[in-house]
Each structure stands twice: as structure tokens, then as C-alpha cells.
Amino acid sequence: MIEIVQTGPLNTVQDLGRPGYRAIGVSASGAMDPLAVRVGNVLLGNAQDAAAIELQTFPFKVRFAAIAEFAVTGADGANLLNDRDVMSWCVHRAVPGDVLEIRQPRRMARVYITVAGGVDVPVVMGSRSTTLRGGFGGSHGRPFAAGDALAIAPVESQVQYRPVAVVEPAAALQGIFPSSIDDVLHVRAIPAGEHDLFASDADRFWSQLWRISPQSDRTGYRLSGEPIKPEAPVEMRSHGVVPGVVQVPPGGEPIIQMSDANTAGGYPKIAGVIESDLWRLGQARIGTKIRFVRSTHAEARAAEQAVDRYVEDVCRTATMVKRALGVIA
Structure with missing residues (x-):
């Protein structure tokens, strides 16, 4: 107890x-x-x-x-x-x-x-x-x-x-994740369904610095920065949402869905943070500066495999210690 x-x-x-x-x-x-x-x-x-x-x-x-x-x-x-x-x-x-x-x-x-x-x-x-x-x-x-x-x-x-x-x-995984430069957290993401609707603003999504605003919690991180908007107004039906999805509400400041992510939403999706980088976002404080790094499915899979290998190494280490102590044969 x-x-x-x-x-x-x-x-x-x-x-x-x-x-x-x-x-x-x-x-x-x-x-x-x-x-x-x-x-x-x-x-x-x-x-x-x-x-x-x-x-x-x-x-x-x-x-x-x-x-x-x-x-x-x-x-x-x-x-x-x-x-x-x-x-x-x-x-x-x-x-x-x-x-x-x-x-x-x-x-x-x-x-x-x-x-x-x-x-x-x-x-x-x-x-x-x-x-x-x-x-x-x-x-x-x-x-x-x-x-x-x-x-x-x-x-x-x-x-x-x-x-x-x-x-x-x-x-242990510093060679797998983008380095933080000048206190900027680099987070890998893949373009999502409505990415191209943002036209030139889509390029600015990747190039500019964003900051995690105080209006952030376990549901989602709202990012402060120069707003981005679709080239033309877009009306969408609600669709499924999962952690990592980056939505852009009418105000133009993106929201990254986090662990308590909404299950559905109608805001256009500009990107999706790769799963292996979500734990790094989960450790980011209010006020942290973020830059998105455009990634691919292959890179996301490689990062996931590297994380799994690290956990497997931890498993082997724990087993070796127990074997040395005679806990297991």
C-alpha cells in the first residue's frame, strides 16, 4: 500500500x-x-x-x-x-x-x-x-x-x-531523434490529409518556430505563432482523431492532440507527429519552442524499431542482473 x-x-x-x-x-x-x-x-x-x-x-x-x-x-x-x-x-x-x-x-x-x-x-x-x-x-x-x-x-x-x-x-537514443538546437525541440511529423489545402502556409508550418501555449493540457497542445490558414474556407465533417494529429482551428494556431485526445473533430489536419516522438512532446513544458521536421513513413518505422530495440536492451539488462543474483537460472 x-x-x-x-x-x-x-x-x-x-x-x-x-x-x-x-x-x-x-x-x-x-x-x-x-x-x-x-x-x-x-x-x-x-x-x-x-x-x-x-x-x-x-x-x-x-x-x-x-x-x-x-x-x-x-x-x-x-x-x-x-x-x-x-x-x-x-x-x-x-x-x-x-x-x-x-x-x-x-x-x-x-x-x-x-x-x-x-x-x-x-x-x-x-x-x-x-x-x-x-x-x-x-x-x-x-x-x-x-x-x-x-x-x-x-x-x-x-x-x-x-x-x-x-x-x-x-x-541512449540521442542518435535516433533530432537534436534540440538553441532550446528548440525538433519534432518529426508526416503531412496529413488536408496539408495541401494550406498552400504557401503549409511551407510556413514547417519553417517557423512554434511555442507550446498555456492553453495546453493532456488533451492537446495549442501552439502559439504566426497563424496559418487554408487557401480557401473549408467545411469538413467530423472525422476520427488520434494522438499526434495536428489540427488547425479557424484561428490558425495548430493544436497537437495528446494522450487524452478527442475522439473526433472537424478541423483540417495539416500533419501527424510520428508515434516515436510523442513521448518527447509529452515531456515538453509550457513555453517550449517547437520546430516540425518533415518526415516519412519509412523514417517513422525506423524510429519505432530503434525505440523497441532500446526497450529490449533494458529487458536483457534486467534479466542479466537477476541471473547474476541467482533469482533465475
């Missing part, structure tokens, strides 16, 4: 989401940085989609009521266990009464706490993720409040503590 001692707004339980229900108006939700959740779970021997704690406001404190192994991944916050620094991207062990505190990250936006066994909240439509707009999933369908208690799913067998650590994705 974990007790929430201190929390800010909008901290929730998230896993990798609940796909398959968009046709009935239910967004997938899930972690804004799914790669951080996958790696944290692999380090602990969990299934990659086990539920975790997603933090986007700080400070945050939890008290452990039982022995538990945990890992902190995502943004590089100051992690303190009983006021002593603990590393991110590394497995640690807590004993009853231990307090874990996560302070404001120095960079990036979201921190994840995974625990061996996974956070045990009810499964709703195949997922434990919190859907705030729908008021279901997670811990009572809402953000955490001080005093909340979260159950931890039982671990199959009590094993010897394994202090395994890995290199974080931003460093």
Missing part, C-alpha cells in the same frame, strides 16, 4: 492507455511519456503496461506501508527517499514508513513512479488509466488527494533486491 502524503493538481494513475473504444467516444488516455512507463516497468519485472503514477505538478510525497521495489523515470526531478538522494532510472527498495519525495524537475515536465507489481486500481475498459474528463479509471476517476491510498498488486514471488539501472532514453 502507498499513501499519498502531498500532491499537486492533475497527478494521476496512468498505464499505456485503453485503445479500442474511440468509436464510442472514449479516449485512450495513458501516460504522456509511455516510454518512461515501459522502461520503469521492465526494470521492476512488471508487464510493460502495468499502471504507474504520473506526476506533472510538484512537490509530491508518498509513504510506503510495506516493502516495495520502485523506480523513478521520466523527467530529472530531485528524488529523495527519507531525505536522501536516489537515482532516476534505477531500482530502489522501500521499507514500511519510508517516504519518497519528488521535487520540481530541472528539465522536462513529467515524472513516473513505477512499483513492482504495478499500481492496483480497478481495470475499466481494459486499462487502469485515469480519464479526467470522463471521471473514471485510476484512483476514483480523479487526480490524487492527500490521504489517498493506492494498493500495489502482489508480486509473483518475493525476490532478492536487484539494484539495476539503465541509461535514460534521451541519452
Whole structure:
């Protein structure tokens, strides 16, 4: 059991989401940085989609009521266990009464706490993720409040503590992702269905700098910049929308759909962010400058394969440590 001692707004339980229900108006939700959740779970021997704690406001404190192994991944916050620094991207062990505190990250936006066994909240439509707009999933369908208690799913067998650590994705995969230059986040995207309707403004979509505006949340990032508009007014029927789709409302400032993306919308689509770059967007703070990099399906697939290889390497590392400790043969 974990007790929430201190929390800010909008901290929730998230896993990798609940796909398959968009046709009935239910967004997938899930972690804004799914790669951080996958790696944290692999380090602990969990299934990659086990539920975790997603933090986007700080400070945050939890008290452990039982022995538990945990890992902190995502943004590089100051992690303190009983006021002593603990590393991110590394497995640690807590004993009853231990307090874990996560302070404001120095960079990036979201921190994840995974625990061996996974956070045990009810499964709703195949997922434990919190859907705030729908008021279901997670811990009572809402953000955490001080005093909340979260159950931890039982671990199959009590094993010897394994202090395994890995290199974080931003460093391990730096050759795979476009480099941030002058604090500009370069995000790869593929032209979408209505791209050519924007004529010369389409070129400006790719060339200009955009900034994530304060009117942004888990549903979508609204971008500030010189507006872009179709060459002629366009009326469209509502169509399906998924995370990564970049829509342009009448005001001309694009919106990138994120984890809690709307299930349908009628704004023209100028581009779609490749899936492998969505975790980097999920770690971008309000005010971050963005430049879109025109990509291809082949490049998107290559990036996805590189991310999968990285996760497989983490799996092998965790297995090697357990084998060295005699946990497995």
C-alpha cells in the first residue's frame, strides 16, 4: 500500500492507455511519456503496461506501508527517499514508513513512479488509466488527494533486491531523434490529409518556430505563432482523431492532440507527429519552442524499431542482473 502524503493538481494513475473504444467516444488516455512507463516497468519485472503514477505538478510525497521495489523515470526531478538522494532510472527498495519525495524537475515536465507489481486500481475498459474528463479509471476517476491510498498488486514471488539501472532514453537514443538546437525541440511529423489545402502556409508550418501555449493540457497542445490558414474556407465533417494529429482551428494556431485526445473533430489536419516522438512532446513544458521536421513513413518505422530495440536492451539488462543474483537460472 502507498499513501499519498502531498500532491499537486492533475497527478494521476496512468498505464499505456485503453485503445479500442474511440468509436464510442472514449479516449485512450495513458501516460504522456509511455516510454518512461515501459522502461520503469521492465526494470521492476512488471508487464510493460502495468499502471504507474504520473506526476506533472510538484512537490509530491508518498509513504510506503510495506516493502516495495520502485523506480523513478521520466523527467530529472530531485528524488529523495527519507531525505536522501536516489537515482532516476534505477531500482530502489522501500521499507514500511519510508517516504519518497519528488521535487520540481530541472528539465522536462513529467515524472513516473513505477512499483513492482504495478499500481492496483480497478481495470475499466481494459486499462487502469485515469480519464479526467470522463471521471473514471485510476484512483476514483480523479487526480490524487492527500490521504489517498493506492494498493500495489502482489508480486509473483518475493525476490532478492536487484539494484539495476539503465541509461535514460534521451541519452541512449540521442542518435535516433533530432537534436534540440538553441532550446528548440525538433519534432518529426508526416503531412496529413488536408496539408495541401494550406498552400504557401503549409511551407510556413514547417519553417517557423512554434511555442507550446498555456492553453495546453493532456488533451492537446495549442501552439502559439504566426497563424496559418487554408487557401480557401473549408467545411469538413467530423472525422476520427488520434494522438499526434495536428489540427488547425479557424484561428490558425495548430493544436497537437495528446494522450487524452478527442475522439473526433472537424478541423483540417495539416500533419501527424510520428508515434516515436510523442513521448518527447509529452515531456515538453509550457513555453517550449517547437520546430516540425518533415518526415516519412519509412523514417517513422525506423524510429519505432530503434525505440523497441532500446526497450529490449533494458529487458536483457534486467534479466542479466537477476541471473547474476541467482533469482533465475
